Amino acid sequence: SARVMPTQERKLFSSTLFHKIFKAHTSLSLKKCKGCLYKISTSMVEKGTSLLKMMEISVAEAEKRTGKNAVNMQETYTVYLIETRPVDAASEGTNPVPDSLWRRYSEFELLRNYLLVTYPFSVVPPLPEKRAEFVWHKLSADNMDPDFVERRRVGLENFLLRVASHPDLSSDKIFYSFLTEENGWKETVFETGFQAKADSRLKALNATFRVKNPDKRFAEMKHYGDELQSVISQLLRVRARAADRLYGVYKVHGNYGRVFSEWSAIEKEMGDGLQSAGHHMDAYAASVDDILEEEEHYADQLKEYLFYADALRAVCRKHELTQYELEMAAQDLTSKKQQREELATGTIRTFSLKGMTSKLFGQETPEQREAKLKMLETQIEEGEELVKERNAECEEFVKSAWVDIERFKEQKDHDLREALISYAIMQISMCKKGIQVWNNAKECFSKM
């Protein structure tokens, strides 16, 4: 598939390597993060040319650091350990120590911004949320909270794996050095000059402009992105509230445990049955913690696609921008051509100040007209070049972006379906636990 190649150094690996297929390598086919149910299936890895075939990537740990920030103030922040290991080594049976380096969240953000600017036609994988949102009462909204840090670690690993398995992004040099070069990486990124592009891109994306002939598919995709974002937000909100309530239901059962225990002290025959039933009630109350922790992973999966919706909309917006620029150039060309025609035939159809002044103060000399015509001709030539360029850009963009959008659609359908299945599995597990606890309680009650 055709791609708009960035002008910096390109893929590191030869095509022969890319075509190696590591079918049996389980660490590729099911990259399972600790406690996380994200899966990058074999089919996806095989389809594209991806870094993931070459190296194992993980975000193994998180640590707190303190240091001075840009304005020389003391701050505490978290760093994450990125570990990489060539795939060959592992499959050969030896287990070498992985290469590793520490990165903080802001560096991940920098990487992503670079990718956004450099690959505008790609649906760039999102980062885990900056601040905890959609929290229910037990969950902390504090960025320093260990549970939040852990979930973020998992999310960052997922981000890296997504990028590493993306057909276009995985071969980016900056991405590779992010994974492998601890020092000087930031400077390297800035040297690419992407920031300038970032600023103009940001301005353009925030500007309002009307496109006359957008590609219908992109308009539909943008609309879809809006809907996806809205419905997933709603779902996350509702789910968080329901989780809160469920927590309450389970925890109140803990009171049964306490009262049964106290009650058993004053009863003779009923005592034992009550006491042991009470223990099961305590177990029931405690079980909700694990249940909701698992559900949080499901919420994280939904969140990823909430943020993906944004990335999708960004691509559609970029299309609108390129289309708009094309239309502007075409419009400009048309008006210039018209001006030439008028000048050539002497008819003034379009209003121009020159025209008015020449009417008032007399016509211009033939030499002046000749000069003007020549200038217009040049401009028209340049204009036609520009339109051709922009047209090509547009077409190229549409082609590449649509390829990635299709890829994204497939990925999304697959991943979300998996997420729904894992949700069902979680519910089943919760029901099984409930059945067990209440059957046990029932037995104790029978002994009352």
Add this chain to the structure above:
Amino acid sequence: MSASVVDNTVSSGNSSVAIPTDISGQILDLDEDDELEVFSKDTSTTQTDGSSFNASMQTSPASMINQYKFEEEEEDADTKDIFVTVDNPESHVTAIETYITYRVETKTTRSEFDSSEFEVRRRYQDFLWLKGRLEEAHPTLIVHPLPEKFVMKGMVERFNEDFIETRRRALHKFLNKIAEHPIFSSSEDFKIFLTAGSGELTSHKKQGPGFLSRMGETVKAVAAAVRGVRNRPQEFTDMQEYAEAFSQKISSLDKVTQRIVREQKEYLEELKECGPTYALWSQSEQELAEPLKNVAGCVDNCCKETEEQVKHLNDHLIPVLHEYVLCADTLKAVLRRRDNIQADFEGKTEALATKKADRDADSKVLSLAWDSLVGRSPEEVKQQKQQKLKGEIKEMRDELDKAEDRLEWANNALKTDWTRWQKVMRTDLRSAFIDTAERNVSYYEKCLAVWESFLQSQRTDAEGNGNVDSS
């Protein structure tokens, strides 16, 4: 007082025991007819020397307690010979008021009933009357509580459907508990309640101890309560402590269960929004539309199950816990009444002792001055005084003996009924908790099935999507 009814309620095969004359004489004086019917044979077995204060049922020989227990063992389902149902609430409107009556149907093989089936209509007031009569007749027996007159919490109107249904269930339980009680079930008032037409019932209600005698009893009770008990036997103090503790625990359980219901309802409210959100999402999707719609359906099904589960808690566990909260109050009241009876006895004992002291003192003190004034000889006066005191003392002694018997009676009745009540309580609460546990299991089983069917549907159109085993 008829002796004929006794035989049916008391199990046959019991050895007849001779009734000591002094006790039987006192029995006749009591105006509590119902008690007589049952106890005439039984009270013979209580020993008046006070040695029957025996906490353990098993070891007291040939006592009323044993008798009672014997009867109790016969109360298996197979030997149950009276079945009462309360149903069919109907509203009645008169010029003065609107009220609800309930159909009370009785099926019985007991011979003291004229027929084997009865159907009457009764209102809440009638149940209250019956309860009052039973408590009057048996102050130290434990009468199962009636549902409350009003439910203050929430906005429950008297004629709200749920309220009526809850009340009906409670009234049904009340009558059945009476029917299952060895002593209450043979009460004449109970029989009339079950069988009399409304006119007959009204006129019967008008009989019974007159206003003045009831006032007299109340005054006695108040006096006794004020006096207080001096030497309460340890076992009754233990019972009091138990009643207090039980009351606390059962109230806690009631509150906990109500809180659970509240939390479940709030959970349900939130869950109800999940299904529609998944359904909304499915409208934007193509490949994902089917699984999303499926999940929406599953969540909606789980909502229904949750709703049923909450309803079950409300309709079954909470009423039982609530009944036993009221029972705890009954226990305390019964213990209070027993204390009053003891206080009455202690009071009378004291009074007699004082009178005796008076008599002894009198023989020493010569109120010569007064007597010479009156113009009688000291000897005459002394004789008159002595005669008078002797009469008073005899009267008081008779009263005291009656009070002593009443006390013993009350104590034994209470002890036996207490044990019986504990058994019934244990059975009731055990089955209520088992029922709740079973319902919870069933709830989770149904939800499990819902989600497993989802997995099944996804498996059938899976294109090798990784593993789907439950972890």
